[in-house]
Amino acid sequence: MKNEISFKNDVLPLKNKLYRLALRITMDTGEAEDVVQDTLIRVWNKRDEWDELDSIEAYCMTICKNLSLDRHEKKDAQNIQLDEALHDSAEISDNPESSLELKDRVELVHRLIDSLPEKQKIAIQLREIEGKNYKDIADIMGITEEDVKVSIFRGRQKIKQKFLEFENYGL
Amino acid sequence: MDYKYIHQLLERYWKCETTIEEEQILRTFFSQGEVPVELLPYRSLFVYEKELQDLQLGVDFDERVMAEINKTTVKARKVSFASSMKPFYKAVAVVAVFLTLGIAAEKAIDKNNAGNDYSSVVDKAGYARQSHIVNEEPSSLMMVSEGLNKTIDGDSVASMNVEKNGVKE
Known part of the structure; x- marks a missing residue:
């Protein structure tokens, strides 16, 4: 028997995962925050259907992804927003080992991931940042597990290739 | 220190053969101070991932969402005014x-x-x-x-x- 889902205990705590996904797609902190709020309200309004869901988290992520893509299509993305968000978060410079070079490289990673095709970008985000397994990613994205693996593989290969280019020639 | 295991993990990572746990090991490894020179180029990737994992919404977000939800609930009650009149209609x-x-x-x-x-x-x-x-x-x-x-x-x-x-x- 399924446990009863509580909005405050089971849905609301997903906000940061949703935010990171929305931010990855919209690349705008304000937009991402709005998307998360809309997602949560939409999920709340569908509370009669919670019992029928296999995973409330996958359900929330799917809604968040779709809303983010809708918004992203309507508005031109501005990468600088995500840069700011990243810098406003746990600062890399807090780490004594960090350096300006590392910061630059982190920004390079950020730009690399952002430059990936939408499918690869979302799949990489869900795998690398949220630690989702292939099946969950497939459920959230509405594609097959095989497609997920292919997307992540291609995304990683591109990142690796860019890293090697950076090492050899600089960017 | 032998980094053979990390090298192996990294190779498997590029081929998408690592598990979620192994990928977490890589992130933890690259986040710590001692990273061998040959692995340094990849450090920023895993550091970036770890940094992004810490990205969070502000503390006031919960309150705003709860307020919105309460508003929608109240709104729903307003919408169901007709249904709230049902007992009266029934009595009539x-x-x-x-x-x-x-x-x-x-x-x-x-x-x-x-x-x-x-x-x-x-x-x-x-x-x-x-x-x-x-x-x-x-x-x-x-x-x-x-x-x-x-x-x-x-x-x-x-x-x-x-x-x-x-x-x-």
Whole structure:
């Protein structure tokens, strides 16, 4: 028997995962925050259907992804927003080992991931940042597990290739 | 320190052969201070991932969402004003049904009473008339039979006279 889902205990705590996904797609902190709020309200309004869901988290992520893509299509993305968000978060410079070079490289990673095709970008985000397994990613994205693996593989290969280019020639 | 395991993990990572746990090991490894030079180029990737994992919404977000949700709940109640009036409508309907039934019953009772009185009157009158008829029947019958008898007698006398006259003529 399924446990009863509580909005405050089971849905609301997903906000940061949703935010990171929305931010990855919209690349705008304000937009991402709005998307998360809309997602949560939409999920709340569908509370009669919670019992029928296999995973409330996958359900929330799917809604968040779709809303983010809708918004992203309507508005031109501005990468600088995500840069700011990243810098406003746990600062890399807090780490004594960090350096300006590392910061630059982190920004390079950020730009690399952002430059990936939408499918690869979302799949990489869900795998690398949220630690989702292939099946969950497939459920959230509405594609097959095989497609997920292919997307992540291609995304990683591109990142690796860019890293090697950076090492050899600089960017 | 032997980084062979990390090298192996990294190779498998590029080929998408690592598990989630192994990928987490890589992130933890690259986040710590001592990273060999040959692995440094990849450090930023895993550091970036780890940094992004810490990205969070502000503390006031929960309050705003809860306020919005309460608002939508209140709104939903407002929308369901018509349904909240249902008990009233039901009460009105019940009263209407009772009134209708009451009026119908009253009319039926009136009708019954009127019908009973009428029938009783009819019965009594009918009975009275019947009894009157029954009482009067013998005398009237007697009168009719007497009349008939007279007629028959008269006819027979007349026919006899005709016969006589005819014979005479």
